[in-house]
Amino acid sequence: MNRKFGIKLDNIDFCIVGGGIVGLSVAYVLGQNGYQGAVLEGGPYFGDQSTGRNSGVLHAGLYYPKNSLKHLTCIDGNLLWRHWAQILRIPLNPCGKFVVARDSEERDTLDALYLRAQSNGVASVSWANRKNLEALSHFVKVDQAFFSGNSGVIDVPAAVTALRRQVESLGFLTLVNHIVQAIKPLGNEHVVSLKEGEIKARFVINCAGHGAVSLRRQLGLTELSPVMVKGTYLRLTKKLRHPWLIYPLPGKDGLGLGIHNVLEVDGALKFGPDTEPCENLDYQISQIAIDRIRESVHSFFYGIKPEELQPDLSGIRSRLLYNGEPYHDFWLKGPQDHQIPGYIELCGIDSPGLTAAPALANRVLRIVRSELEND
Ligand SMILES: Cc1cc2nc3c(=O)[nH]c(=O)nc-3n(C[C@H](O)[C@H](O)[C@H](O)COP(=O)(O)OP(=O)(O)OC[C@H]3O[C@@H](n4cnc5c(N)ncnc54)[C@H](O)[C@@H]3O)c2cc1C
Known part of the structure; x- marks a missing residue:
């Protein structure tokens, strides 16, 4: 027992750094698969940074380069959220969205986006008909538009609360005001340093949002800014x-x-x-x-x-x-990429990271399983 934490937290299997939607989704998926550990959130609340400061939109996958991590996890995440929303009773408004060209000069760009949506395999995308355009013209300036039926809105605070509750009931500890200061590999484990003391963890999953890059730098991984x-x-x-x-x-x-x-x-x-x-x-x-x-x-x-x-x-x-050049995709890497056993990192999780979170979590689970198979 590590008395400084007031709970049994000196040696755990999984230490998830960051209690945003990504850290909570990862903990939920791991918990559902029988794994346990702790989610350490540095701030006073879960989901208070990017997770609590966005549009709450479940994107459909229209915008992203084909086969990028953003494209693939957005489509999978959109589907998974619909399932999670049902089983966790999270309000979801399946309202759909129109993407609009305001005038004829914007038509080519709208056409190109429509083609990208088709090439990305996004379901339920269709051109607006005359009736749709008439309805839209009550709200916005519109020349042409298409509709994405898989876009919707999720109640993010409800999602954060529901996930935290589930994660706890699956055996994860969730702690606020626990800032991870450093991560150091030690044999097959990691020593995670906090103001309150040290924790040993078999796996560390860096989901620290804006803090993720500075944590990875301490592991000698310097190519990202x-x-x-x-x-x-x-x-x-x-x-x-x-x-x-x-x-x-x-x-x-x-x-x-x-x-x-x-x-x-x-x-x-x-x-x-x-x-x-x-x-x-x-x-x-x-x-x-x-x-x-x-x-x-x-x-x-x-x-x-x-x-x-x-x-x-x-x-x-x-x-x-990435090495000084803009990097446009999500960054999800595991031991096979950086050769640090038991360390998995998610950096640059901007939009559509809310949508993609459940799918990113499934990918983390796959990395964990393959790492455990090699043990
Ligand atoms: C303006 C805006 C609009 C957006 N709109 C959408 C949208 O409509 N749809 C969509 O899918 N996505 C959207 N996104 C993207 C989405 O919000 C993010 O991708 C998602 O919230 C990222 O979640 P996260 O858990 O990685 O990060 P965060 O929510 O930032 O969570 C990271 C957590 O880690 C904690 N932390 C940091 N350092 C440490 C440390 N050292 N120790 C412990 N804890 C630490 C932080 O306090 C924070 O709570 C939008 C983003 C923004 C900013």
């Missing part, structure tokens, strides 16, 4: 009902999917996120971001005055440079 891109949301102060998600075409900077409507579970409407490179985990909302989003909403959505949009919250996307 973190990049942060902030996204702000504004809340609509009046009641208005939008039946679907409505997205413009993605921004040319490749950093975001375009400022869209966000359908909250309670029926409230938000708009965002914009894209703004940033240096620190600073969630303050600038006037520049407010003006940018108001302007963008005004030029696309009907019936919304700029002053009816007020600051809500911001999130920060976790992206990567």
Whole structure:
């Protein structure tokens, strides 16, 4: 017994670093397969960083290069969330989404996105017919559009609560305010250092979001650098009902999917996120971001005055440079990649990481199994 932790935590099988949606999904999948350990969250709450600061959209897999990890885990994760939502009673709004070309100049880009969706094998994608376009024209400026029936919205706080509860009932300890300071391999194990003391773990799974790259550096893995891109949301102060998600075409900077409507579970409407490179985990909302989003909403959505949009919250996307060059995919590596037994890492999990989390967790399980077979 390690008295400093007040619980039996000196020697465990699995130490999951980070209590966002990825860490919790990994713990859930491992727990369902009979494995046990601890999830260590450095902050005061689970799911308080990127996980609690996004659009809550279950993406369908339209946007990502074919066969990239983003493409494959987005499609699998979307399906798995529908199952998890049912068994864990997580509210999910299967509203679908329209992707819209505002004028004829945007048609080629919309066509290209539609073709990518088809080539990616995304189900339930169809061009808007005349009736759809008429319905859409009550909400936005539209020239042409397609509908993605597999896109939807999930109640993220409910998902975090449900997963944490499940993970605990499957035998995992979940601790907040436990910042992992260092990970050191020791024989076939790892020593995980915290302010409260040390833990020995057979497997360490680095799901630390914005903290993931600095942890891996301590293991001598230096080819990645973190990049942060902030996204702000504004809340609509009046009641208005939008039946679907409505997205413009993605921004040319490749950093975001375009400022869209966000359908909250309670029926409230938000708009965002914009894209703004940033240096620190600073969630303050600038006037520049407010003006940018108001302007963008005004030029696309009907019936919304700029002053009816007020600051809500911001999130920060976790992206990567690989040897100094932008790296656009998720980074999921195990011992076969970096030759450190029992260490698995997930870095650069930006959008669609919420959607992909269950599928990423299944991939972690596969790595664990193959590592155990080689023991
Ligand atoms: C603006 C925005 C919009 C987005 N929209 C969508 C969307 O609509 N759909 C979608 O699928 N995805 C979306 N995403 C992406 C999605 O939010 C992320 O991919 C997902 O939340 C990543 O989860 P995570 O668990 O990896 O990271 P996080 O939620 O950031 O969790 C990592 C956790 O690790 C903890 N931690 C860090 N360092 C340490 C340490 N040393 N010790 C212990 N704990 C530590 C942190 O406190 C944090 O809680 C969006 C992201 C942003 C920012």
